[in-house]
Amino acid sequence: MEAVIRVTDAVKSFRQTKLSTIRSPAEFFDFQRISRPTDFSQATQRISYNTRYYSGNYGLVVACLAVYAVITNPLLLISLGFLVGGFAAINKFAPEPMQVGDHVVTQKSLYTALFVIGLPLLWWASPIMTFFWLVGASSVLILTHASFVEPGVESEYAEVQDTV
Known part of the structure; x- marks a missing residue:
C-alpha cells in the first residue's frame, strides 16, 4: 500500500513539475518568430x-x-513485451515453487530462463x-x-x- 502511495506522489510531482511547463502548440510552432541567428x-x-x-x-x-x-x-517491441510480460507472469502465477514431474521449478529458475531467452532476443533487436x-x-x-x-x-x- 505504501508503494502505491509513493507512485501516486511521484506521478503528481511529475505532473506539477514537467507537464505544467508545456507551452501551447500555437506558441511552440509560432512561425512568425522563426529567424536565423546572426552568429x-x-x-x-x-x-x-x-x-x-x-x-x-x-x-x-x-x-x-x-x-x-x-x-x-518490431523485434524490439516483441523482446520488450516478452521480458515485461515474463516478469509480470512469473510474479503473478509462480510466487511459490511448484512440482513439475520430478523437478521443482522455482522463481529463480524461471527468471534464469527468462533472461537466457530474453536478453539475447533484446540484444538482437539492437x-x-x-x-x-x-x-x-x-x-x-x-x-x-x-x-x-x-x-x-x-x-x-x-x-x-x-x-x-
Whole structure:
C-alpha cells in the first residue's frame, strides 16, 4: 500500500513539475518568430533560453520519438513485451515453487530462463542503435528549434527575475 502511495506522489510531482511547463502548440510552432541567428553567440543564447522555456514540449518530442522508435522496430517491441510480460507472469502465477514431474521449478529458475531467452532476443533487436538514433534525432530537432525560434518578450524579464 505504501508503494502505491509513493507512485501516486511521484506521478503528481511529475505532473506539477514537467507537464505544467508545456507551452501551447500555437506558441511552440509560432512561425512568425522563426529567424536565423546572426552568429554562434546568439544561437547559444537562444538555445539556452528556449531549452528551459520549452522543456515540457521537448520532453514530449523525445517521448513521441521513443514511441515511434519502438513501434517501427518490431523485434524490439516483441523482446520488450516478452521480458515485461515474463516478469509480470512469473510474479503473478509462480510466487511459490511448484512440482513439475520430478523437478521443482522455482522463481529463480524461471527468471534464469527468462533472461537466457530474453536478453539475447533484446540484444538482437539492437536497443543501443535505437537509443543512439533517439539521442541523435532528438538533439537535431530540439537544437534546430531552439536556435531558430526567437525568444519572446518575456525573456528580457527573465534576466531581471533571476537577479532579484
